[in-house]
Amino acid sequence: MSTDDAGRNAGDADGAAGPDAADSPDADGDEAAPGLYVESTIIMTTVRLVSPFILTFALFIMFHGADTPGGGFQGGVIAGSVVMMLAFAYGIDSTRQWLDGRVIAALASGGVYVFVGIGLGAIALGGQFLQYAEYEALFGHAIKYAIELVELSIGAIVAAVAIGLFFLLAAGFDHAIEEDPS
Amino acid sequence: MPITLVEAALLTFVLGCALGAALLEDTLAAVMAFAAYSLGVSVLWLVLQAPDVGLTEAAVGAGIMTVLFLLALSNTVSPDADRLFEPIRWRTVALVGGFVLLIGATVPALPAIGDPNSPVVAGEVSQYYLANAYAETEVRNAVTAVLAAYRGFDTLGEGVVVFSAVVVTLSVLRREVVA
Structure with missing residues (x-):
């Protein structure tokens, strides 16, 4: 039943992804169509080919946001969308099994910890909260590197939260209580 | 206009x-x-x-x-x-x-879009950021300089808000793991 459900969800999301809208014309949560998730070789191959580039682009947006438009928030969302693409291609349920929930939780909380840690570290060095210039005593170009690290931690938070919300909403409320979280 | x-x-x-x-x-x-x-x-x-x-x-x-x-x-x-x-x-x-x-x-x-005399452009704070952002933070994107350095505390708050979104969803759906 749960695979059935996940298949329907994946099919719905698939139909909404844009390029594949023609595959599932009645993708509005129709109960009567359990097999809306189509295991399409074309979609799977395309996603497999494209996702490394999208992940690289996300990191580029995160890191290069210091010099060009972009930053942690935008790059994080793009990184999160890679997992959603995988879910479209291979089904939400198998992607959920492939991805360890602890990784998502660690990314989200780790991002907050790193950001706060940078701020507290500046206090430890004798400055004020988030006063990056204090790190200049340890290594050169400290402010620039601190900003890059902050962007990366924001990216980790946003990517993990996007992925987490995606899986949580896909699971829904119905089988949230009886299903034993493993 | x-x-x-x-x-x-x-x-x-x-x-x-x-x-x-x-x-x-x-x-x-x-x-x-x-x-x-x-x-x-x-x-x-x-x-x-x-x-x-x-x-x-x-x-x-x-x-x-x-x-x-x-x-x-x-x-x-x-x-x-x-x-x-x-x-x-x-x-x-x-x-x-x-x-x-x-x-x-x-x-x-x-003010009109791009008006050089509008308070946003001509204001003291904007001019300070535009003039000193690169010298003080070594990042060329002034938006990033303001976001991550000058207003880093605000951005930390934003990050925590995003983080709490997933925490709230977890508690509303009564789950303990995200995936």
């Missing part, structure tokens, strides 16, 4: 999509109209030379939000739409119209 053809076309598109999102009876169609609205707004930000905002709007508004809406739709039951548009309730029209008029009345008070 003259308006270019591209801007006029974009504004028309955005307005049409907004009306579609509000009036379409079928929820899936309304969600799609809302995604198109976000995409139009993000291109509009690009035209207005705010690429950072445009990128966020495209990634969050048109991308993630649409996916989350669709997931929510697929987990709920929506009645079949038997007509294309919602029936128009005139009380709602009066309320929304009044609000639009109220907001619209403030528009003439705004």
Whole structure:
């Protein structure tokens, strides 16, 4: 039943992804169509080919946001969308099994910890909260590197939260209580 | 203030999509109209030379939000739409119209787009950031300099807000793991 459900969800999301809208014309949560998730070789191959580039682009947006438009928030969302693409291609349920929930939780909380840690570290060095210039005593170009690290931690938070919300909403409320979280 | 053809076309598109999102009876169609609205707004930000905002709007508004809406739709039951548009309730029209008029009345008070004498550009704070951002932070994107360095504390708060979104969802759905 749960695979059935996940298949329907994946099919719905698939139909909404844009390029594949023609595959599932009645993708509005129709109960009567359990097999809306189509295991399409074309979609799977395309996603497999494209996702490394999208992940690289996300990191580029995160890191290069210091010099060009972009930053942690935008790059994080793009990184999160890679997992959603995988879910479209291979089904939400198998992607959920492939991805360890602890990784998502660690990314989200780790991002907050790193950001706060940078701020507290500046206090430890004798400055004020988030006063990056204090790190200049340890290594050169400290402010620039601190900003890059902050962007990366924001990216980790946003990517993990996007992925987490995606899986949580896909699971829904119905089988949230009886299903034993493993 | 003259308006270019591209801007006029974009504004028309955005307005049409907004009306579609509000009036379409079928929820899936309304969600799609809302995604198109976000995409139009993000291109509009690009035209207005705010690429950072445009990128966020495209990634969050048109991308993630649409996916989350669709997931929510697929987990709920929506009645079949038997007509294309919602029936128009005139009380709602009066309320929304009044609000639009109220907001619209403030528009003439705004400075023209790109006006060099507008407070945003000529203000002391903006000028300080533009003049000193690179020397003080070594990042060329002044938006990033303000976001991550000058206003780092605000951004930390933003990050925590995003983090708490997933915590709240976990507690509402009574789950302990995200995936």
